[in-house]
Amino acid sequence: AQSVAQPEDQVNVAEGNPLTVKCTYSVSGNPYLFWYVQYPNRGLQFLLKYITGDNLVKGSYGFEAEFNKSQTSFHLKKPSALVSDSALYFCAVRVLPKAAGNKLTFGGGTRVLVKP
Amino acid sequence: DAGVTQSPTHLIKTRGQQVTLRCSPKSGHDTVSWYQQALGQGPQFIFQYYEEEERQRGNFPDRFSGHQFPNYSSELNVNALLLGDSALYLCASSRRNTEAFFGQGTRLTVV
Numbered sequence: 001a002q003s004v005a006q007p008e009d010q011v012n013v014a015e016g017n018p019l020t021v022k023c024t025y026s027v028s029g030n031p032y033l034f035w036y037v038q039y040p041n042r043g044l045q046f047l048l049k050y051i052t053g054d055n056l057v058k059g060s061y062g063f064e065a066e067f068n069k070s071q072t073s074f075h076l077k078k079p080s081a082l083v084s085d086s087a088l089y090f091c092a093v094r095v096l097p098k099a100a101g102n103k104l105t106f107g108g109g110t111r112v113l114v115k116p
Numbered sequence: 117d118a119g120v121t122q123s124p125t126h127l128i129k130t131r132g133q134q135v136t137l138r139c140s141p142k143s144g145h146d147t148v149s150w151y152q153q154a155l156g157q158g159p160q161f162i163f164q165y166y167e168e169e170e171r172q173r174g175n176f177p178d179r180f181s182g183h184q185f186p187n188y189s190s191e192l193n194v195n196a197l198l199l200g201d202s203a204l205y206l207c208a209s210s211r212r213n214t215e216a217f218f219g220q221g222t223r224l225t226v227v
Contacts, residue, residue, distance in 0.1 A: 004158075034215060043120075043206055043218040044159070090158055102147065102210060103172050106158035 002027040004091050006107035014115055019081040021110045023074045023091030033074040034092040035065055050074060081114045120219035122207050128225045129197050137192040137222045141209030148190040150182060151206040159206055165190055202226045
């Protein structure tokens with residue numbers, strides 16, 4: 001079984017400050033890891049993914065995430081948050097290889113509020 | 117290039133009725149997955165279709181069924197609707213091991 005935990009329901013940060021959204025995962029096998037963002041009444045928008053290779057992954061809109069295998073974590077980061085980054089963020093995991101299908105398991109989400 | 121499109125965007129149904137939701141995948145994608153997102157929660161996997169067959173299924177009852185057509189579009193059917201089926205239903209498409217792209221969702225309200 002695979003699972004994802006996002007320990008913070010909400011993260012508050014001032015505009016211009018660094019933003020971190022935490023994610024830990026549990027899988028049997030090698031993980032594919034993803035971050036998605038959701039704006040009100042909208043679908044999920046892909047931000048970035050980790051498959052293999054460099055532990056630091058760069059994605060859209062200045063976001064990046066660091067994969068840490070020993071801590072089974074995949075925290076999302078942005079050096080300088082914008083008010084427009086206020087949204088709901090989801091971490092997701094799926095397992096390789098393709099024979100396992102590509103079902104995504106999501107965390108419960110973290111609401112980010114960036115204050116001017 | 118159109119992304120993933122879902123219809124309708126909103127739907128209100130009465131308890132016990134049946135509903136059909138539709139999804140057209142992103143161009144070039146051959147795999148469609150459906151997710152249910154209850155208010156305040158993360159999306160939960162319902163099932164996935166590839167080559168017109170259900171390949172994986174989450175922990176949902178048989179009232180939830182689906183179909184994939186030769187053009188890769190897909191339908192989600194829910195029978196005997198319950199109040200608890202009220203949620204945002206998300207369709208996601210992908211190709212092989214690429215990331216999934218999501219549609220805007222269909223907001224289903226059961227009254």
